[in-house]
Amino acid sequence: MGNNQKLTGEKRRVTILQWLKDAQKPITGGELAEKTNVSRQVIVQDISLLKAKNEPIMATSQGYLYIRETPEEFLHKRVIACTHRPEQTKEELYLLVDHGVTVKDVRIEHPVYGDLTASIMVSSRHEVNQFLEKIQSTNAAYLSQLTDGTHLHTLEADTEEKLDAACTALEKADILIHT
Known part of the structure; x- marks a missing residue:
């Protein structure tokens, strides 16, 4: 994000979802918090809301992963x-x-x-x-x-x-x- 710009609500969740989809490796909650200029707790809530919308996100010890459908x-x-x-x-x-x-x-x-x-x-x-x-x-x-x-x-x-x-x-x- 840079310049202490803070994404809010739905726009932040859409951005987080896209980052996870684009990532080749897990992204930690701390990294997501830093990139969006919010607390880690806000990220945890955002991930929970995304999961509630049936987004296939998995929390691992290395960070969050977007689970792609595998035939x-x-x-x-x-x-x-x-x-x-x-x-x-x-x-x-x-x-x-x-x-x-x-x-x-x-x-x-x-x-x-x-x-x-x-x-x-x-x-x-x-x-x-x-x-x-x-x-x-x-x-x-x-x-x-x-x-x-x-x-x-x-x-x-x-x-x-x-x-x-x-x-x-x-x-x-x-x-x-x-x-």
Whole structure:
């Protein structure tokens, strides 16, 4: 922006959206705040408003990303085996989404019912938080609690490298089961 010019309201959000669409890498909230001469909190609110308009923006540890629609044939999928305590669920999901991975589902092998699968579909911390809040507010159990923490996830990403990096992070956290 320069010259301490402050964009206001809808014009600022349109500008932020265009910057995110044009960016080849994540843009931090601080960078957006500096470029628009507003506080970081205003940027957080702007991003929330854009997301409420169904703009596919993802918050990552590196900044905000505009998620471009990728035809399914260009997506890479992987099924992984994990084990952890229920209180590590947030850590597990954050590690995955922070690497640009979508967690499509969770699957367990039940001794009576066989394979049980539930859709998760989270690809950002916000979506993880919503998922965890829903579990908590409904007092639901995690499927993995039926198998002492052992479960599978179907992961999806636009590159194999993102899947590899996510699996490495899970391995370091002692969550990934080696197959």
